Amino acid sequence: MGPEGLISGASGGSSGGGVARVVADIAPHRIAQPPLLTPIPRSMHSSSLSVPRKMEGHGEMGLIGEKIDTGLMVRMRDDEYESRSGSDNVEGASGDDLDAGDDQRPKKKKYHRHTPHQIQELEVFFKECPHPDEKQRLELSRRLRLETKQVKFWFQNRRTQMKTQLERHENLMLKQDNDKLKAENDIMRGAMANPICNNCGGPAIPGQISFEEHQLRIENARLKDELNRICALANKFLGRPLLSLPAPISLPSSNSGLELAVGRNGIGGLSSIGTSLHMGLDLGDGVLSTSSAMPLIKPPMGLMGNEAPVDRSMFIDLALLAMDELIKMAQTDSPLWIKSLDGGKETLNYEEYKRTFSPSIGSKPAGFVTEATRDTGMVIINSLALVETLMDTGRWKDMFPCTVARAATIEWITTGTAGIRNGALQVMHAELQVLSPLVSVRQLKFLRFCKQQAEGVWAVVDVSLDISQEGTNVQPFVNCRKLPSGVVVQDLPNGYSKITWIEHSEYDESCIHQLYRSFISAGMGFGAQRWVATLQRQCEFLAILMSSSIPNEDQTAVISSAGRSSMLKLAQRMTDNFCSGVCASTARNWTSLHVGNVGEDVRVMTRKNLDDPGEPHGIVLSAATSVWMPVAQSRLFDFLRDDRLRSEWDILSTGRPIQEMVHIAKGHKQGNCVSLLRGSPTNANENNMLILQETWSDASGSVVVYAPVDIPSINVVMGGGDSAYVALLPSGFAILPDEPSSYGRPHNCNRTMIKSGDNGTDGGGCLLTVGFQILLDSQPTAKLTVESVETVNNLISCTIQKIKAALKVT
Numbered sequence: 001m002g003p004e005g006l007i008s009g010a011s012g013g014s015s016g017g018g019v020a021r022v023v024a025d026i027a028p029h030r031i032a033q034p035p036l037l038t039p040i041p042r043s044m045h046s047s048s049l050s051v052p053r054k055m056e057g058h059g060e061m062g063l064i065g066e067k068i069d070t071g072l073m074v075r076m077r078d079d080e081y082e083s084r085s086g087s088d089n090v091e092g093a094s095g096d097d098l099d100a101g102d103d104q105r106p107k108k109k110k111y112h113r114h115t116p117h118q119i120q121e122l123e124v125f126f127k128e129c130p131h132p133d134e135k136q137r138l139e140l141s142r143r144l145r146l147e148t149k150q151v152k153f154w155f156q157n158r159r160t161q162m163k164t165q166l167e168r169h170e171n172l173m174l175k176q177d178n179d180k181l182k183a184e185n186d187i188m189r190g191a192m193a194n195p196i197c198n199n200c201g202g203p204a205i206p207g208q209i210s211f212e213e214h215q216l217r218i219e220n221a222r223l224k225d226e227l228n229r230i231c232a233l234a235n236k237f238l239g240r241p242l243l244s245l246p247a248p249i250s251l252p253s254s255n256s257g258l259e260l261a262v263g264r265n266g267i268g269g270l271s272s273i274g275t276s277l278h279m280g281l282d283l284g285d286g287v288l289s290t291s292s293a294m295p296l297i298k299p300p301m302g303l304m305g306n307e308a309p310v311d312r313s314m315f316i317d318l319a320l321l322a323m324d325e326l327i328k329m330a331q332t333d334s335p336l337w338i339k340s341l342d343g344g345k346e347t348l349n350y351e352e353y354k355r356t357f358s359p360s361i362g363s364k365p366a367g368f369v370t371e372a373t374r375d376t377g378m379v380i381i382n383s384l385a386l387v388e389t390l391m392d393t394g395r396w397k398d399m400f401p402c403t404v405a406r407a408a409t410i411e412w413i414t415t416g417t418a419g420i421r422n423g424a425l426q427v428m429h430a431e432l433q434v435l436s437p438l439v440s441v442r443q444l445k446f447l448r449f450c451k452q453q454a455e456g457v458w459a460v461v462d463v464s465l466d467i468s469q470e471g472t473n474v475q476p477f478v479n480c481r482k483l484p485s486g487v488v489v490q491d492l493p494n495g496y497s498k499i500t501w502i503e504h505s506e507y508d509e510s511c512i513h514q515l516y517r518s519f520i521s522a523g524m525g526f527g528a529q530r531w532v533a534t535l536q537r538q539c540e541f542l543a544i545l546m547s548s549s550i551p552n553e554d555q556t557a558v559i560s561s562a563g564r565s566s567m568l569k570l571a572q573r574m575t576d577n578f579c580s581g582v583c584a585s586t587a588r589n590w591t592s593l594h595v596g597n598v599g600e601d602v603r604v605m606t607r608k609n610l611d612d613p614g615e616p617h618g619i620v621l622s623a624a625t626s627v628w629m630p631v632a633q634s635r636l637f638d639f640l641r642d643d644r645l646r647s648e649w650d651i652l653s654t655g656r657p658i659q660e661m662v663h664i665a666k667g668h669k670q671g672n673c674v675s676l677l678r679g680s681p682t683n684a685n686e687n688n689m690l691i692l693q694e695t696w697s698d699a700s701g702s703v704v705v706y707a708p709v710d711i712p713s714i715n716v717v718m719g720g721g722d723s724a725y726v727a728l729l730p731s732g733f734a735i736l737p738d739e740p741s742s743y744g745r746p747h748n749c750n751r752t753m754i755k756s757g758d759n760g761t762d763g764g765g766c767l768l769t770v771g772f773q774i775l776l777d778s779q780p781t782a783k784l785t786v787e788s789v790e791t792v793n794n795l796i797s798c799t800i801q802k803i804k805a806a807l808k809v810t
Helices: 003-014 017-026 042-048 116-128 134-144 148-193 211-237 312-330 350-356 383-391 393-399 514-521 528-546 561-583 633-641 643-648 711-718 786-807
Strands: 088-090 111-113 337-339 346-348 368-379 404-414 425-432 442-454 457-464 480-482 485-491 497-508 591-593 603-609 618-629 658-665 673-679 689-698 701-709 731-737 766-777
Touching: 116 134, 116 148, 134 148, 312 404, 312 425, 312 442, 312 457, 312 485, 312 497, 346 368, 368 514, 368 528, 383 393, 383 442, 383 457, 383 485, 383 497, 393 404, 393 528, 404 561, 442 480, 497 528, 514 618, 514 766, 528 689, 561 618, 561 658, 561 673, 561 689, 561 701, 561 711, 561 731, 561 766, 603 786, 618 786, 633 689, 633 701, 633 731, 633 766, 633 786, 643 658, 643 786, 689 711, 701 711, 766 786
Parallel strands: none
Antiparallel strands: 088 111, 337 346, 368 497, 404 425, 425 442, 442 457, 457 480, 457 485, 480 497, 485 497, 591 603, 603 618, 618 766, 658 673, 673 689, 689 701, 701 731, 731 766
């Protein structure tokens, strides 16, 4: 056998044919080639090219996912390396002896084993130069007292062993990838074989099913959730599970608790507030509950619907680009922003923006316009708590209740590191709203990425997923796209945080009524100012709620802490339902109606309630419209919340005097509160009328929402009972500021301007939205009539006219 035969035998035994077979089984598209070896003497074959043993402290799987460190591999124990690195050499063997043919049997020679010192010197040199030239080999042989061929063969075998280790590592990684692909394939097959219904969580049935069966399945899912809640309450209050009920299904961890750290130098009279505050009004049974968050069953692969699977690395690259853009846009002295002459409002410098950034989600669609806003402020919440709120869909919706209509996490790309949200990335779906039927709800699907920038400094960025990034050719209806937007949070030493909020979007202006176009284009509807103002108001409310020194409440009825929490939770549900009826989000299944006698600016919708205990059973009709009022926002808000003036606009009060029984403060402003009002009876046979009302106001707008409630139900709630079974049909008002100074442009010509000082105005006005929900008929077989629609339309018109008459405006 010649040298060629020795090469074939050595490579086949170590990593040649065996490696190729293993890789062929794992990934057919990647076939490992046998290593190319230099000729090795026949006498060295048996001892020098034995199959390498495992590294000390490492099995074969020890190298998976690790970077191969050549320095580590050359620092093996000397006694291990002697048998596998070609250290056993024939003493005094010449080149002629080594190249002899098979017919001439070599004489038995005395073997020479390298000393530990020689091996150490060879290893050190190999680490610096794995391929020494002839001059370097001569120098090594002289210095180590070895023959030149011994040095040459040592380096050949050392390189062969290194290559073998690398090939084994690659094969193991390929095998691991193959196992992961098989597991994902099994998940996909299982999902296809057992589809799940997103509405009720049960198995999907191919083909059409009856409406009754569909309702039964949804009711079954609701009853299961109710059973879980009852079992959880039993475990909490009784200290043991209910024996007569099956074991409760494990509930997910509560998303309604927001951990906030409040400093001792907090708002107003706050002193020594605990370092942790729970958001979500989850005091006992929860107040700011997350039950309204959009339920969604995540598909095993892909994003939503018929979308194809995508490469997650693409999401990571997009998120990193968006984060870089957000940080640059948030810099205080950035040339990307141009300040107004009064130093207040900032405008994006689009020319500088285009020079600085390349488009991250493709070009702007035809007919879309751009809005960009930036705002800063201080909030009583620390950076970690705010990050947790933004990265949790339930907490996010609870913190911005009138802005976020629905929210859901479609898929987590990564959940962060070291138990915190640093590096967390998720795909989300959300519906954003402005409280007016004349502004379409914004449907968004986007990435949300969180990253810690420094100690006490965090950034959370949103960026829409472009159609080309989703791996599908099906173009969905999209009326808005988010360019890199988000918030940078910096902790302050007094328990507050400084936030810089940026909103940058492209949207279809044709979806917005002419009355609201200048309002939206100025960033007042979805811009940074609204997010910052809402966050400040909500954090102030939570701080007051959790403090031991609650502001004095002027009320005739005494209410416990549990009753206060239950009342706040009921008020939150009332306001959410009001927003749903005004904005027509998919949070509730409304059906739009078009009646000839109703104006185009009035949105009329209906829904049949059969199983929701939070609403009266029967046909519910909702009607809402928006008008411009030549009155300042603050004056109109004070007028609508004044109990003494309620009879001037509230048709249902029928001129009765109204008295406030319960007052729960939600902020230091007097108008930010939840109240229980009582109408005095006009005769002895008439029962008292109770009204639950929530009011709040900030820089972004004001809200007055109310609903009639019956006395037995509200007594249960005030005693700390469950508020989910109190039926509500809310009505109310949303007031948005519409000052000329906020836009830097004049009002439309159809808005009559009033001189400063007339009727208490300041030369501006506001946008008033009026919404009513009424029960038409409680019978299951009830049908909607044209007269019913005209009745609620007349109710809206009459209310607006009464308000104008009371304020003496036209």
